[in-house]
Structures are given as C-alpha cells and as structure tokens.
Amino acid sequence: MSIKTAKIIFWVGSMISMLILIILTFDSMGQMAVRTKEKNLSEEVVAGKKIFRKYNCNDCHTILGIGGYYAPDLTRVYRRKGAKYIESVIMDPENTLKNSFRKMPKKYAGGYEVTPEEVKKMITFFKWVDGIDTNNWPPQDHKEKTFGGNSFYQNNSAGGTNDLTLLKRKGCIDCHKIRGTGGTYGPALDGVGSRFNLQEIRKIIKEGKGNMPGRDISEENLQTIGNFLIKQKGGQK
Amino acid sequence: MTVFKSQRVSYYYFVLALLLFGLQVLTGLWLAANYAFTIPQGIVDIFHFGTARSFHTNLLVLWLLLGFMGGAYFMIPEETNSELYSPKIAYIQLILLALTGVAALIGFSFGWTQGTPLLEIPPLLDILVVIGALMFLFNIGMTLIKAKERTVISWTLLAGLLFLSLLYLFGHPFYKNLSNEFYWWWWVIHLWVEGAWELITASIMAWIIIKVTGVDRAVVEKWLYIEIGLFLFTGLVGTGHHYYWIGTPEYWYWWGGIFSALEPLPILLMVWDTYTHIKDRKNEIINPVVWTYIIGSAIVHFVGAGIWGFAQTLPQVNYFTHGSQVTVSHGHLAFFGAFVLINLTIFYYAIPKLKGIERFKSTLGLWGFWITNSFMFIMVLAFSAAGILQSYLERKMGLGYMTAQAEMQFWFQVVLVCGIVFFIGTVIIIYDLLSLKENKAEA
Ligand code: HEM
Ligand code: HEM
Ligand SMILES: [Fe+2]
Numbered sequence: 001m002s003i004k005t006a007k008i009i010f011w012v013g014s015m016i017s018m019l020i021l022i023i024l025t026f027d028s029m030g031q032m033a034v035r036t037k038e039k040n041l042s043e044e045v046v047a048g049k050k051i052f053r054k055y056n057c058n059d060c061h062t063i064l065g066i067g068g069y070y071a072p073d074l075t076r077v078y079r080r081k082g083a084k085y086i087e088s089v090i091m092d093p094e095n096t097l098k099n100s101f102r103k104m105p106k107k108y109a110g111g112y113e114v115t116p117e118e119v120k121k122m123i124t125f126f127k128w129v130d131g132i133d134t135n136n137w138p139p140q141d142h143k144e145k146t147f148g149g150n151s152f153y154q155n156n157s158a159g160g161t162n163d164l165t166l167l168k169r170k171g172c173i174d175c176h177k178i179r180g181t182g183g184t185y186g187p188a189l190d191g192v193g194s195r196f197n198l199q200e201i202r203k204i205i206k207e208g209k210g211n212m213p214g215r216d217i218s219e220e221n222l223q224t225i226g227n228f229l230i231k232q233k234g235g236q237k
Numbered sequence: 238m239t240v241f242k243s244q245r246v247s248y249y250y251f252v253l254a255l256l257l258f259g260l261q262v263l264t265g266l267w268l269a270a271n272y273a274f275t276i277p278q279g280i281v282d283i284f285h286f287g288t289a290r291s292f293h294t295n296l297l298v299l300w301l302l303l304g305f306m307g308g309a310y311f312m313i314p315e316e317t318n319s320e321l322y323s324p325k326i327a328y329i330q331l332i333l334l335a336l337t338g339v340a341a342l343i344g345f346s347f348g349w350t351q352g353t354p355l356l357e358i359p360p361l362l363d364i365l366v367v368i369g370a371l372m373f374l375f376n377i378g379m380t381l382i383k384a385k386e387r388t389v390i391s392w393t394l395l396a397g398l399l400f401l402s403l404l405y406l407f408g409h410p411f412y413k414n415l416s417n418e419f420y421w422w423w424w425v426i427h428l429w430v431e432g433a434w435e436l437i438t439a440s441i442m443a444w445i446i447i448k449v450t451g452v453d454r455a456v457v458e459k460w461l462y463i464e465i466g467l468f469l470f471t472g473l474v475g476t477g478h479h480y481y482w483i484g485t486p487e488y489w490y491w492w493g494g495i496f497s498a499l500e501p502l503p504i505l506l507m508v509w510d511t512y513t514h515i516k517d518r519k520n521e522i523i524n525p526v527v528w529t530y531i532i533g534s535a536i537v538h539f540v541g542a543g544i545w546g547f548a549q550t551l552p553q554v555n556y557f558t559h560g561s562q563v564t565v566s567h568g569h570l571a572f573f574g575a576f577v578l579i580n581l582t583i584f585y586y587a588i589p590k591l592k593g594i595e596r597f598k599s600t601l602g603l604w605g606f607w608i609t610n611s612f613m614f615i616m617v618l619a620f621s622a623a624g625i626l627q628s629y630l631e632r633k634m635g636l637g638y639m640t641a642q643a644e645m646q647f648w649f650q651v652v653l654v655c656g657i658v659f660f661i662g663t664v665i666i667i668y669d670l671l672s673l674k675e676n677k678a679e680a
Contacts, residue, residue, distance in 0.1 A: 006459045010466030017473035017496070024477070024492060028420065031486045036416045046413045053352030056345075059287030064483045065560030066419055067354040070271065070286045072638035073560060094278055100639060101275045101646075107282040110348030132416060137482035137556060139632045147556045152633075169635040 048125025082213025250307025397436030537574025
C-alpha cells in the first residue's frame, strides 16, 4: 500500500463517519424533544436542574446512568421513593440514613445547606426526569418491562420468590427493616401481621400510606408479599 | 542533549504534570476509602465523595494535558527542524494553566463548581482554560507555519490538539434539557478519549518509535494515516454507544453498537505495528525503560480500551452494566494504558535528553513500571468483580442499590489495598524521573 492510498483511507473514512454522526444528531434532537416530553419542561424544572448542579449532587449520584457511582441512580427516584422520601433524605440525611453504612451530606462544599424551596424545585426536576423515555433503563426500576420490552423479572424464580428475597427485590427493605436488616425510614415489618389484616396490607402496598408511596407491583407478587407479611407476627421490632 | 534550545520549556510541563499525577492518585485512595468504609457524617459534611471525585478526575485531565502539551513542545522543534515560535508564550501559558488548576481545586472545596460530572470547572475559569489552549495552539501553529518542514506527525498532533480544544466548547452552554446536556457531554468525553486524544497518542507513539528504533519514517507515517483514519471512522459514529439510555432514539443500538465494536481494530493495529517496528529496529537498545514503556503502553491501551471497552459496548450488555463499577474498571485501565503510559513514555524519553543524559540506570524505572502496571491490573479486576456483582444483584435480581453495595464492599477493600501499592509505584516513578543521572557504570 502506498502513502497515497493510506491518505485516501484516512480522509474518506473520517469524513463518512463525521457525516453520519451529524445527520443522526439532527434527527436525534428532534426525537428527543418528544421522548423527553419537552412540553413539560417548565421553568421550575430548569430551576431544579440548576440546583442539582449547584450542589454537585451528580458527582455522587448518577442520573441517566452518568456521574459518580457512589449513591443510587436518580433517573427513576421519583417513582421508586416518592416526593416525601426525597425531601426527607435531602433535608435530614442524618436521621433518614441513620442505619445506612454510606452517608449523604447535610452540609455541602463551602458549608451550604439545601433550603426547603430548593428541594421542591429539585423534586419537580426528578418528576420530569422520571418521564424521559430511556428504553426501559435502569432495569431495576422497570421490572415489568425491561430490555426489548419483555420482563425478565416475571416468572423469575431465581433466589426464591416467596420469602424475604421478594421484599428485597421490590425495594421494600430500602425503607423497612425486617429481621434486623433494612432502612429505618418506615416502621419495621417484623410484627406487621399482628397490626393489619391481608386486605389492609394489600391496600397499603398498592396505594401507599402516609409517607409511603404506592408501589407499582404485579398481582402475583402482591399476593406473595401479602401472604408473607401477614405471617409476620413476631417480636423483633 | 536537546537539539533545540526552546525544547527546554517542556521540562517544566513534565515536572508539574508528575507532581499532579501523585496528587491525583492520592485522591483516588480517598475515594476508595469512601467505598471501603463508613465515613462519619461529620467528615461527609466537610469534604464529601463528590468533591474528592472532582479533584481526582480534574487532576487527571489537567496533568495528562500538561504532559501532552510538554510533549508537543518537545517534539515540534525536532519535527519542524526549527525553534519554537515563542518560548515565552509557553511559560506564560504554563503559569496560567497551573494557577487556573489551583483556583479550580480551591473553588470545588468551597462549592464553586459547574456541577457537571468530569466538567466541573466553572465558566469563569473555563475562559482561562480556553485562553491557555489558544496560546498553546497559536504557539504550535506559528511554529509550523514558519517552519520549512511539516511532517504527517506534526499535522496529526496539531489536528488532535485542535479537535480537542473545539470539542471542549460543547460541554459548556447551559442546556435546559438533561438529555440534551448529556448528549453533548459525550461529545467532550467520548470524542476526546476515543477521537482527539487517540490522534495525539498515535502521533506521539509514531514519533517515539521513529526516534528509538530508527525505522523508516515513510513506513511509520503510512500506518499512522491508516490508524487515525480507522480511529475516526469507528470512533465518531461510535459515540452512539453512549446513546442507548439517555432519552435518545433506539436506532443508536445499531449505529453505536456496530461502529464502537470496531473501535478495538485501530488499537490492535497499533500494537501490531509497534511490535513490527521494534522487531525491525535499526538502533540498539540504549535505555531499556523507554522500550518497556512503549510496549507496555501499546498492550495496556489495547486491553483497557479494546477489551474492557468492547466487553460492555453492545446494548445487550450495556443495559446491565451502564453506570456501574464495570464502567469504572474500564475507565481506569483505558486511561492508564492509553494516556498515562504514553505520557510516562515521553517523559522517560525526553527528560534524560533535557538533562543531557545519554544512558541512565533503569532499576527504579522498571520497578515503577511493574508495580504500577500489576497493581493497576489487579485493582481493575477488583472493580470488575464489584461491577459484575452490582450488575447481577441490582440490575438482574432487582435488589436495592444499597443492598447490592453491601455485598460489593469486600472488593472495594481490595481496590484500596491495590491502590496503596499503586501509589508507592507512582512515587517511585516520580522520584526516578526527577532524579535521573548519567549511568557511568553501564556505559
Ligand atoms: C490509587 C489508585 C486509584 C484509586 C484507588 C482510584 C479510585 C477511584 C474511584 C473510587 C473512583 C470513583 C468512581 C465512582 O464514581 O464511583 C475513581 C474515578 C476515576 N478514576 Fe481513579 N483511582 C486511582 C487511580 C487512578 C488513575 C491512575 C487513573 C488514570 C488512569 C484514574 C482514573 C479515574 C477516572 C477516569 C475516573 C472516573 C471514572 C468514571 O467516570 O468511570 N484513577 N477512581
Ligand atoms: C483510550 C480509550 C478509552 C478511554 C480512555 C475510555 C474511557 C472511558 C471512561 C472514563 C468512561 C466512563 C465515562 C463516564 O461515564 O464517566 C468510558 C465509558 C465507556 N467506554 Fe470507554 N474509553 C476508551 C475507549 C473505549 C473503547 C475502544 C470502547 C469500545 C469498544 C469503549 C467503550 C465504552 C463504553 C460502552 C462506555 C460506557 C459505559 C457505561 O455505559 O457506563 N471505550 N470510557
Ligand atoms: Fe465511548
């Protein structure tokens, strides 16, 4: 091969690729306006995004999978945890994460603290982000519909479906302690069977209660968890 | 002995880069400690993980760029057969960039940040960065314009540096839409490491190979053309491997998946052509350390970027590994192989020349090489183990994020231990490079 051929390979190769990238970029911008529901992108959402940037939250947390990997991804935090939890963890991380082995700041670089108005704006931002069509990413927050549109969580019995594992998989222990492990934001579930009947438990899980947001859950799993929880009449509380 | 007097400016770039390298690795240890242990609220409220991470990554980019700039100031006079246009501009630019870097780090500690991952430097300081970059490009550009000789290598180097500077601008407007923001963010991050920086690495590699092996320039430059052509052909559309899940259309599965799956090819070609040139060398091996670093760089570049990158580049895999410790494992090995080792290669080639040393003792240089390489590799395996656990427990089993992290903690402790040994290797390299002496015994 001569240097001339090499030169041609360089120019043709790089220019073709550049052209494709530019064309696809134009097309993507159009589609993204729809996929991100830009019509809902209010001034308040933008303000929330600025606050999210101001405190550098993104260097601990990923959002859309980008950022620091030290703390939970926030793409779907609005549906996963609900507004009240978000407020509580930002305003009072010390108590909300009392039992956690990893902490979130109360004071940010320079000694600044997040104000209640700022939290409201950030929650609006998270709510808007929750609406972005991400092709069902992240998988753990799209249990009913994952990669390619099907779910690999349904009928997935790996690790057992009828015990603690399902509570873990459904994120309940992010907020509730059971048999000594789990979060402290909600009450421990060890004695829950003696406080509620099956009907009430099902209702709490589906519709939420107080600070607990309703859970997006299939009938099959609801049944398994319900049946498991009414049997929990035990002491450890 | 240097050929041109103005090459001396590069020495100060190298020294500063080396010191920042040490500091960068030190901040990495603190990050690993944050993962391995529980840091009490009192400390988190003063200097949290995110601030430390912005130190770690900004220091990385700063020292690598200073190294590249120093490298360019060393190479360009020899390539163009002329003195630099203005050594004075080079010194002012170095001082400007150093002060901007210090201001950025102090700023981060007090909450002065743009808050965008990897691009935390606030807008005001960005202007200084741009001024520094313009001074640099002007200086190199003018040297090229005034010179009589303009080689393929100098053009590639200049093109890489120019491309790098232009791309930086895409990360800085304020985007209202988060998806758009990250779309352009990747034009900086991806098109840097898999585009512009690859051009710079390829040209430095080609140059060093010509210098140490004495093989025919025409052959090396021909391969250089093909490599950078392939880098850009695969890497530009390859940006799409970051456009699977951020609100972008599904066709990126195809464009991103196929083009980025081809990205390892030019890297493999670089390994192959380094190997053949070294085999066909015309010169004897004077300083074995330089040769070790050249070969090491080619191989680790391929393993970290080519293999670790390829492993997670298809959407079927990336769906589970995106934004996990698997990403971190690849980020470390790729940066280390492609850019850290190439920088150390040019340091080991240029610093002896700048000090008028012909033959130096290789003991410490080789120890440093093997310690850093071995422990970087084990550290990357530990990050990978943590990442595979995370992908399985969190993404496949659907456990909560923190529940999965608890299972991964052991591997972060391994990372920390490897990091400590790696840091010792770093100190050896820095010490060795700053105290090189003529080795009379082996001469
Ligand atoms: C003592 C050695 C080191 C340790 C323990 C260490 C540890 C870490 C940790 C824990 C993170 C944070 C990842 C996260 O967000 O969760 C990180 C980020 C990063 N480090 Fe290091 N590091 C070390 C040395 C290095 C070196 C030598 C390089 C360059 C080759 C490097 C390049 C990076 C990069 C590029 C990131 C950003 C990663 C990403 O966004 O995927 N680190 N490091
Ligand atoms: C020198 C070359 C390279 C360097 C320095 C490098 C570095 C990095 C870094 C630092 C990240 C993390 C960015 C972040 O989210 O913070 C990343 C992500 C990624 N890289 Fe590379 N890379 C290189 C080449 C490659 C190649 C050749 C491939 C594919 C064959 C590749 C595939 C990927 C993929 C798929 C991701 C996204 C991971 C995710 O979804 O989280 N990289 N790279
Ligand atoms: Fe990439």
